[in-house]
Each structure stands twice: as C-alpha cells, then as structure tokens.
Amino acid sequence: MKHEPRTWSLAEMPDLAGRTAVVTGPTSGLGTATARELARAGARVVLAGRSPEKLQATASDITAAVPGADLERLVVDLASLASVRTAAGAAARLGPIDLLVNNAGVMATRARRTEDGLDLQMATNHFGHFLLTGLLWPQLVAEGGGRVVSVSSFMHTRARSAPSTTRARHRAATPAGASTRRRSSPTCSSPTSCSAAPRPRALR
Ligand SMILES: NC(=O)c1ccc[n+]([C@@H]2O[C@H](COP(=O)([O-])OP(=O)(O)OC[C@H]3O[C@@H](n4cnc5c(N)ncnc54)[C@H](OP(=O)(O)O)[C@@H]3O)[C@@H](O)[C@H]2O)c1
Structure with a gap:
C-alpha cells in the first residue's frame, strides 16, 4: 500500500477531560510526547512501562511540563x-478506557527469545x-x-515476503548453531489465544 503522509497538529487535539488514555512505552521518545500532550489536553493518562523508576521520572517530567497532569x-x-496478564489485572481499577496507544517497541535487536x-x-x-489489547478489550468497549492506536513503521512496505517464508533471512535471525527448522511464527486467532509450531510456553 502506498504511504500517504497526512499532516496533523496538536491544535487539532480535542478537549480530553474525563477521558482515560493508556500509553505504552511512555518513558522515552514518541511515547513521552504522546503521554504529555494527552495529559495537556486534560486526559487521565496511564503511563504503562516496565521500569518503575523510569515511570516515576517520566511522571515528574510530564508534571513539570503540565502542572496538575492526571x-x-x-x-x-x-x-x-x-x-x-498481571498488568491487565491491575488495570481493572481504571474502569472504562477511551484510548490505548500501543507505542512501546524495540528494533533490530540481536536474536533473542523471551521467557x-x-x-x-x-x-x-x-x-x-x-x-x-485483548485483555483490556472489555474496558475499551x-x-x-x-x-486503539498501534504505532508502527512504514518499513513494512519494503517487505517482499513474510520473514518466515524467506529461508536466508530466517537463518540470519537465528542464533549461530541453532536449528532453523520448525520455527514458524506464532499465530493468534484471538487476542487472548496464540499458538505456534513448536508451541511457545504460556501462549494461550
Ligand atoms: N523513532 C522512529 O524513527 C520510529 C520509526 C518507526 C517506528 N517507530 C515506532 O514508534 C514507537 C516509538 O518509537 P521511539 O523511537 O519513540 O522508541 P524509544 O524512544 O526507543 O522508546 C521505546 C519505548 O518502548 C519501551 N519498551 C521497550 N521494550 C519494552 C518492554 N519489553 N516492555 C515495555 N516497554 C518497553 C521503552 O521502555 P524503556 O525506557 O524501559 O526501555 C521505551 O519507553 C516504537 O513502536 C517504534 O517501533 C519509531
């Protein structure tokens, strides 16, 4: 699909008083700016990040820029x-959620498997x-x-095929010496149900 940039300015942001926004990855870059400007527009902003210390520092920075930020x-x-799953359970206290900004991300990391x-x-x-998103869905609706806003990249427009179908690329993304066979991408039929071959632990 052709990438058609559209200009947008903060002046177009409506009053968000009474709204709740969850922003992932708010501790740097786009996430900090997004959280700060949502707070400036009056939203209650939930800073969703992995480091309590960084969340504290980000909250202080935003409060300095937007006194009274909620x-x-x-x-x-x-x-x-x-x-x-634990975070989604803790988020139940938030009540209805008006906006979820899925912004956190890493890029071009060394080949590594999660737990x-x-x-x-x-x-x-x-x-x-x-x-x-799936676990917060009841609160979102x-x-x-x-x-739900998914922050992504237009780099996907350069892909000619899915990574798992390109043998060479697949090998390059696999640690040296590790078998590349039977490592297909996990598939998800619903937000709370994913599977893969071989099936990853705990993904269901
Ligand atoms: N900047 C660009 O040019 C660009 C271009 C295309 C797409 N994007 C996309 O835009 C989004 C934001 O980019 P950015 O440049 O602002 O990124 P960034 O400054 O590197 O910030 C990334 C954020 O994601 C968080 N994060 C990373 N791993 C996490 C994890 N396991 N759990 C929770 N949070 C995690 C980081 O938290 P910590 O502070 O704890 O590390 C940080 O808050 C990303 O999704 C990125 O892919 C950016």
Missing part, C-alpha cells in the same frame, strides 16, 4: 506474557500489545467509543 502508572513488561519462547522484537512490538 497521571497513573502501570508496570508492564510487554516482552513477558505473564507480566502483561515465552518468542522472538524478542515480535514479542515486545506485537504479541505483548496484542494480548494487552465499555462506553462504546474506545480507540
């Missing part, structure tokens, strides 16, 4: 399905968010107007 913190390591047996980058950027 901030909450939610600890979640998106590379751990167990952590996502669930997933590729680290796919686990962080995709599967963790997929599970989080509670008032009929919830939105």
Whole structure:
C-alpha cells in the first residue's frame, strides 16, 4: 500500500477531560510526547512501562511540563506474557478506557527469545500489545467509543515476503548453531489465544 503522509497538529487535539488514555512505552521518545500532550489536553493518562523508576521520572517530567497532569502508572513488561496478564489485572481499577496507544517497541535487536519462547522484537512490538489489547478489550468497549492506536513503521512496505517464508533471512535471525527448522511464527486467532509450531510456553 502506498504511504500517504497526512499532516496533523496538536491544535487539532480535542478537549480530553474525563477521558482515560493508556500509553505504552511512555518513558522515552514518541511515547513521552504522546503521554504529555494527552495529559495537556486534560486526559487521565496511564503511563504503562516496565521500569518503575523510569515511570516515576517520566511522571515528574510530564508534571513539570503540565502542572496538575492526571497521571497513573502501570508496570508492564510487554516482552513477558505473564507480566502483561498481571498488568491487565491491575488495570481493572481504571474502569472504562477511551484510548490505548500501543507505542512501546524495540528494533533490530540481536536474536533473542523471551521467557515465552518468542522472538524478542515480535514479542515486545506485537504479541505483548496484542494480548494487552485483548485483555483490556472489555474496558475499551465499555462506553462504546474506545480507540486503539498501534504505532508502527512504514518499513513494512519494503517487505517482499513474510520473514518466515524467506529461508536466508530466517537463518540470519537465528542464533549461530541453532536449528532453523520448525520455527514458524506464532499465530493468534484471538487476542487472548496464540499458538505456534513448536508451541511457545504460556501462549494461550
Ligand atoms: N523513532 C522512529 O524513527 C520510529 C520509526 C518507526 C517506528 N517507530 C515506532 O514508534 C514507537 C516509538 O518509537 P521511539 O523511537 O519513540 O522508541 P524509544 O524512544 O526507543 O522508546 C521505546 C519505548 O518502548 C519501551 N519498551 C521497550 N521494550 C519494552 C518492554 N519489553 N516492555 C515495555 N516497554 C518497553 C521503552 O521502555 P524503556 O525506557 O524501559 O526501555 C521505551 O519507553 C516504537 O513502536 C517504534 O517501533 C519509531
């Protein structure tokens, strides 16, 4: 699909008083700016990150920029399905959620498997968010107007085939000496149900 950039400015942001927004990866980059500007527009912003210390520092920075910002913190390591489940349980206290910004991400990491047996980058950027979205779904639809924003990259437009179908690329992404056979990408039929061949631990 052709990438059609559209300009947008903060001036177009509506008043968000009374709204709740969850932002993953708020401790740097786009996530910090997103959380700060949502708070400036009046939203209650839930800072969802893996480091309590960084969340504290980010909350302080945002409060310095937006005095009176309504901030909450939610600890979640998106590379751990167990952590996502724990965080989603803790998020029940938030009530209805109007906006979930799935922003956290890592890129071009060295080949590494998570505790669930997933590729680290796919686990962080995709599967963790997929599970989080599914578990928060009842709160997102509670008032009929919830939105989910997935921050991504237009780099996917350069892909000519799915990674798992390209043998050479697949080998390059696998640690030296490790078998590349039977390592297909996990598939998810619903936000809370994923499987793979071989099936990763705990992904169901
Ligand atoms: N910047 C770009 O040019 C660009 C281009 C295309 C797409 N993107 C996408 O835009 C998003 C934000 O990019 P950025 O450049 O702002 O990123 P960034 O500055 O590197 O920040 C990434 C955020 O993700 C968090 N994170 C990483 N692993 C995590 C995990 N396992 N659990 C929870 N949080 C985790 C980091 O938390 P810690 O502080 O704890 O590490 C940090 O808050 C990403 O999804 C990225 O793929 C960015």
